[in-house]
Amino acid sequence: MRNKQLIAGIGIALATLGCAQAATSTVKIVAFNDFHGNLQSPGNFGVQAGGSGTAIVSKPAGGVDMLAAYVDALKAENPNSVVVSAGDLIGASPLISAFFHDEGTIETMNRLGLEFNAVGNHEFDEGKDELLRMQAGGCHPTDSNTCKGAEVGTPVPFEGAKFKFLAANVVNTANGKTVFPAYAIKSFNTVGGKLKVGFIGLTLKETPTIVTPAGVAGLAFKDEAATVNSLVPKLRAQGVEAIVVLLHQGGSQGSAAPNFINDCSAALQDPTTSPVKGIVAQLNNAVDMVISGHTHTGFICQLPNKAGRAIPVTQASSFGRVLTDIDLTINHATGDVVAVDARNITVDRTDANYAADAEIKGIVDGYAALVAPLAARTIGTITGPATNSANSAGEMAAGDLIADAQWQATSAAAFGGAQFALMNPGGVRNPGFTAAGYPHDVSYGEAFTVQPFGNSLVTLTLTAAQLKDVLEQQFIGGGCLLSDGVTKNNQSSQRILQISNGLHQEWSESAPACAKVRNVSLSVYDAGGNPTATDLIVSDGAVINPSQTYRVTVNNFMATGGDNYSVFTQGGDMLGGAQDIDALISYLGRYLPPHPAYDPSAATLHAPRTVKLP
Numbered sequence: 001m002r003n004k005q006l007i008a009g010i011g012i013a014l015a016t017l018g019c020a021q022a023a024t025s026t027v028k029i030v031a032f033n034d035f036h037g038n039l040q041s042p043g044n045f046g047v048q049a050g051g052s053g054t055a056i057v058s059k060p061a062g063g064v065d066m067l068a069a070y071v072d073a074l075k076a077e078n079p080n081s082v083v084v085s086a087g088d089l090i091g092a093s094p095l096i097s098a099f100f101h102d103e104g105t106i107e108t109m110n111r112l113g114l115e116f117n118a119v120g121n122h123e124f125d126e127g128k129d130e131l132l133r134m135q136a137g138g139c140h141p142t143d144s145n146t147c148k149g150a151e152v153g154t155p156v157p158f159e160g161a162k163f164k165f166l167a168a169n170v171v172n173t174a175n176g177k178t179v180f181p182a183y184a185i186k187s188f189n190t191v192g193g194k195l196k197v198g199f200i201g202l203t204l205k206e207t208p209t210i211v212t213p214a215g216v217a218g219l220a221f222k223d224e225a226a227t228v229n230s231l232v233p234k235l236r237a238q239g240v241e242a243i244v245v246l247l248h249q250g251g252s253q254g255s256a257a258p259n260f261i262n263d264c265s266a267a268l269q270d271p272t273t274s275p276v277k278g279i280v281a282q283l284n285n286a287v288d289m290v291i292s293g294h295t296h297t298g299f300i301c302q303l304p305n306k307a308g309r310a311i312p313v314t315q316a317s318s319f320g321r322v323l324t325d326i327d328l329t330i331n332h333a334t335g336d337v338v339a340v341d342a343r344n345i346t347v348d349r350t351d352a353n354y355a356a357d358a359e360i361k362g363i364v365d366g367y368a369a370l371v372a373p374l375a376a377r378t379i380g381t382i383t384g385p386a387t388n389s390a391n392s393a394g395e396m397a398a399g400d401l402i403a404d405a406q407w408q409a410t411s412a413a414a415f416g417g418a419q420f421a422l423m424n425p426g427g428v429r430n431p432g433f434t435a436a437g438y439p440h441d442v443s444y445g446e447a448f449t450v451q452p453f454g455n456s457l458v459t460l461t462l463t464a465a466q467l468k469d470v471l472e473q474q475f476i477g478g479g480c481l482l483s484d485g486v487t488k489n490n491q492s493s494q495r496i497l498q499i500s501n502g503l504h505q506e507w508s509e510s511a512p513a514c515a516k517v518r519n520v521s522l523s524v525y526d527a528g529g530n531p532t533a534t535d536l537i538v539s540d541g542a543v544i545n546p547s548q549t550y551r552v553t554v555n556n557f558m559a560t561g562g563d564n565y566s567v568f569t570q571g572g573d574m575l576g577g578a579q580d581i582d583a584l585i586s587y588l589g590r591y592l593p594p595h596p597a598y599d600p601s602a603a604t605l606h607a608p609r610t611v612k613l614p
Contacts, residue, residue: 024338029084030324032067032316033086033248033293033294034088034319035089036089036091037092063364067320080188083112084118084199087120087122092456100371101126103148119180122456136160164180166183166246169224201245205222225283226282241335251299253267254564260299262298268299275560276303285309288311291315297317376445393507393611395610397600400600402450409457419522420502422497422499451584456576461550463547466570468538470568474495477490489564506610507611522534522535555580
């Protein structure tokens with residue numbers, strides 16, 4: 001069906017592990033990650049398919065019905081195939097899946113042919129018991145938005161996953177046992193005889209810091225590499241020499257992401273931007289490859305393991321827009337993997353060679369019809385446009401609104417005690433809150449178009465010096481060192497953070513990198529919007545009290561260093577919080593009749609919050 005290139009070609013990673021002369025067979029792995037319940041296409045996806053220097057082609061991508069078509073086509077190339085996921089299959093999902101506790105995602109993945117899913121952090125959004133229900137089936141114990149099979153064409157009660165969740169490093173503290181199996185072994189009956197491949201599935205050990213405490217209560221999350229290495233002897237004792245790790249942790253492509261989905265950028269070679277590199281560097285030499293997730297990036301890499309040998313490490317972007325097509329060549333005499341050939345493929349909905357799966361489409365259409373009334377529900381009213389068009393200083397009206405919503409959701413001591421919130425500009429989606437006329441009633445569905453990522457909120461502690469460094473990372477850095485003399489500013493494009501009411505920043509356009517932030521202050525206001533106290537944090541580029549600490553709310557994407565805001569990873573006392581969309585809906589609920597509508601130009605919002613200096 002297609003021609004494959006060698007490692008020098010775009011999209012190919014080839015790992016030759018030996019010069020075995022015995023007969024070999026090839027096993028195909030079809031992999032994806034971070035599906036997040038995107039039953040419908042999340043929209044266009046731009047890929048620089050020809051590599052650096054070629055034009056970006058943006059096409060409608062994803063949708064589980066078309067994802068299934070691509071999976072079927074790849075499996076047709078080789079009867080010895082397996083479909084796997086590297087976590088966050090569910091959780092942080094669009095309304096069509098989230099409203100029904102992601103049952104539709106499980107049902108369609110059953111029909112797509114998924115076999116193994118490593119748990120991700122978002123699998124725990126609703127807690128261990130709910131995740132166990134996802135595996136076993138049955139109706140939600142308290143919510144009526146469950147077991148809708150009669151309306152969408154699936155069994156009643158909810159059938160549960162026909163595939164296996166894997167969770168090697170997630171342990172019940174009460175009994176020391178894993179919540180789900182640590183690994184799975186699949187046997188393939190090839191023309192040269194039976195071959196075994198072992199799949200170890202696990203999530204990032206920092207999961208408790210990015211999930212609400214209730215979601216991970218009673219669970220311990222063990223070190224990823226140590227867990228994998230401890231399982232190697234167990235797999236070998238069962239005659240398994242070919243070992244694949246499904247790891248819900250990844251890295252960033254930096255400025256290349258997401259367009260270079262088959263590249264391996266310098267950022268992925270840097271442990272500060274690529275946590276997966278540090279994990280791979282500790283892995284036993286028996287591990288043949290790592291299929292990763294979590295960072296929503298497309299890449300095909302070769303990273304060194306504990307023995308210094310480079311092994312393939314892949315990731316397939318997110319939301320079902322990309323698949324990784326992997327061929328493992330295995331020696332029959334030894335059971336060893338002797339070559340790995342991998343490439344990322346965009347799930348292009350416009351490609352006439354692929355026909356969407358009709359059964360899966362029918363299920364998705366059924367859920368869409370059921371959720372339509374909720375999508376239309378009014379959640380707030382606005383008096384004018386709050387767009388995501390930035391002014392010359394980088395501030396957006398919609399960004400102000402979202403930052404305020406996230407701050408309010410985490411300001412109470414029990415929810416983090418946040419003093420302010422910071423929002424990445426790329427997370428404020430088109431077109432913001434706009435309408436043909438005003439006042440405008442904002443619908444639930446519209447709120448999802450502005451905040452579609454399903455990120456969770458994380459409140460953490462930064463010192464004043466770290467806050468200054470974070471704000472310096474808004475600007476193109478060129479690798480200049482920040483205040484600790486170690487951390488680099490590697491920002492590849494200007495990304496002005498959206499800040500909540502009370503925080504004020506001034507930056508200089510002409511100042512050098514790592515010295516652009518000139519003044520920062522934090523004010524407290526009374527009910528009338530008048531300042532009652534102001535804390536001067538930075539004055540004329542100097543931090544007033546570098547050791548002073550602040551509680552700051554960001555989304556989990558930024559908390560893990562997303563968009564090259566690496567200083568956030570130094571934050572302390574992290575506490576997971578609500579989903580960003582829930583915070584936004586709660587905040588807009590304050591502006592429903594009989595209360596006044598939200599006014600983006602109100603003086604009490606204290607805009608501009610960001611000012612550009614010469």
